[in-house]
Amino acid sequence: MSLTDFTRLALKHCEKAGADEAEAFVQSQQTIEVVLERAEIQSERIKTQRGIGIRIIKDKKLGFVFSSTLSRSTIEEACRNAQSLANVSIPNPDWVSLPTPAKLPKSPSGIYDEETANMGGNEVLKLAMRAYDEAKGYDKRVDIDDGKFSIFLNEVAISNSHGVEAEEKTTLLQGYIICVAKEYGEISSMAFEYDVARSLKEFSPEKIGRLSAEKALASLKPKAVKSFVGKVILDSDPAATVLIQPIISSVNADNAQRGRSLWAGKRGEEVASKRLTITDDGLFPKGIGSSSFDFEGVPHQKTPVITGGKLEGFLHNSFTANKEDKKSTGNAHRDGYNMLPSIFVSNLVVAAGKKKLEDIISGVDKGIVVRRFSGNVRLESGEFSGIAKQASYVEKGEIKYPLKETMISGNAFQAIKNIIEIGSETHPTFLKAYVPPILIDKVNIVSK
């Protein structure tokens, strides 16, 4: 049976069980992963998983059931269970409807790679070894603490009782390495580097190994700096964690509707520096979050989020869109078949600036560069505080020395108003956001 055969079968049983509306989501995933730990291969795994999630609506009451077993009998039982859950629920007056069919765009280019799909355990092992050898070979002082290389072959199918029907296949490669450098009994802080891509050709384990080793070495012999308030250059990864995360939370229409977003009701207003432009693009070529439809089967699209510092709008799934009598922006998201759709970005693309990271650094009179952030970010209020990892002190446009136990803190919503420069090189991050390095001002830099 194809995945769509299972979703159709589920809809039939839901109708029999007396549902007003129903939706079935089937996912099949093959994962191969290699885990490195303590400079060695720790484990290799081949994982096969499939499952179905069924959403039923009866008199505006919602029930959701999932199962990892795809068979005629389990699907029939799951549909009956979903219906009985809906029965013990209470009606949601905000419920309008599941999405209705719309013409789907062509599959975005480069989201499925035959070569990746055909990889076996040996091939993934080789990927990990390439990164490993590069890091170890880079410098004798470098040790690999841990790492992980994974490939995914993912297939999803969605059908709903209004006639939405969609099916797509994607591939993804992902890898990270954490290196430490050791010299005269001193251990550097943990240097993290990763990459993610849709196809084998776009994925470079060597780059991961080299950059991670470089970062570890660069953090040896750290010095403390006196606390000051000033400029911080956030590399892509910490920029995503510190600045982009609260933005993602604030443009989530559900958060806005519930008063959980400081930007609720601020469409059209200036919320950030003119330098900041952000687009959510579910059709971004080779994008790590790209596909022709979202996880409710609604077509993916390009949605402006912030243009020149001005808030353009919010990201919706069908539920939040219906509440405002709007069209969904195709941002329904699920972490798996066992989850109800929520809202998340597809690919959040931060428009690149003109300067390379080195050129941004050379323009800073006094400040620090942060390559990793280990701390807390309060998504609603934007408050952040945490340890600046692989951070270096910058003076008169030059990196002077690595920093010892330094914390940075501030407020992301203030910080994005104080953006001085946005870098030219954009990197994909774990948040499905493509982010360049960002230079902000007026950050608290705190040392013991």
Next chain:
Amino acid sequence: MITDLLKGSLKKSRGYCELRYHKRDTFTVSVKDGKIDILNSGIIEGACARVLVNGSWGFSSTTMLEKGKINKILKDADSLGKASKPKKKRAVKLASVKPRVDKYETPMKIDPRKRGREELVSLVIDVDKDVRGFSKNIVSDTVTFNIVDDELAFLSSEDAEISQRIVRCFGNVMVIAREKGNIASAYESIGAQSGLEVLEKTPLGNAGITAAERASKLVSAEVAPAGLFHVILENRIVGLLAHEAVGHCSEADLVYGGSFLADKIGKGVASEKVTLVDDGRYPSGFGMMKYDDEGVPTQKTVIIEKGICRSFLHSRETAQHFGVSPTGNARAWNFEFDPIIRMRNTYIETGDYSLEELAENIKEGFFLKGGLGGQADFNGEFMFGTQEAIKIKNGKFAESLRGVTISGNAFEVLKNVDAIGKDYVMRVGMCGKEQINYVGMGGASLRTKMLMGGTK
């Protein structure tokens, strides 16, 4: 029966081999702003094979529980082990354990399987109502309650055959308050490895009111200042400290990698006030299991006894390497993961000070409350978030400020502990170490010094 199916396949294996079966039955009800947001139930089940070929592990899992697929995961695991063998420096050897044939089930007064779901739905609806009604500045909330009912089977080629049923009931409340352009959130959780009686012992409604009170109060509060301060860490944060900052350094795989505790057995690593334990048999502990996922009986492991480092946490593999007995710390999140060394229920033993006594000799400092997520490097450096910082001035509690991230070296922090409170509590937690897992974290409020990262 699934175990018969697994047994049949196991017979064909050569070398050491484990088959695990895991069925996770989940129920979740979540109410957001007075409306049911999630009402879910479902089952994820699957099996995995872990095979040791000439000292090299291979692992494979599937959700398709048919004879052919089980044989395939055994074959895949075997060929992965063989393929990676030339790349591995060390040959894995396992400490020997007596293969057990046993059954275990979480002791429960109210087995959630025997109760209807309606009353849980209405309980969560009621808590949400109370939370929203707490104050006018509360604009949004989420109240969630979960039941995770695990059935586990462990079979090995050494003839171990263990089945366990582990039931966890837990809930949490998230509250958002807004006032004059300010926004604040607060979070509280309850839970245990137990039946639904946990709701009588630690009512979800109380957690809701604590969170509502905090968000409502902090919305107009300033953020706590930065710098090195004398602090009292609330009991709920002490559990985090025990787990994040210290516990991880005692995990033998990290010890092997050169963690802070690597050469410290028998040496002083903390104030003599500190005794730190990881207990796999802690009654109702969130990380409690009778056997770990290598079929090893769990035990109470004393990591630090009155300031002296005594033991590490082991799997069969690391126990063999270190020449000690396995401690039963090999745990896997589900059938999609091989077991790695994880904590179970980690706590610092209680003391006898009241909160007022702890504050008494602090001239200027903070009482830090409400733990948020944390991280730690294996050199003992850690950071975690706090929700609230109550000012202490001349030994008295004063106004509440917004909490900030705290950081430092765990062992410095523990050396500076000069008093431990009597308000001991064991809480629930989730820990991520390549794979996540349920853990218990416990402790009583204590007094120490800490670097706070504020914004002023």
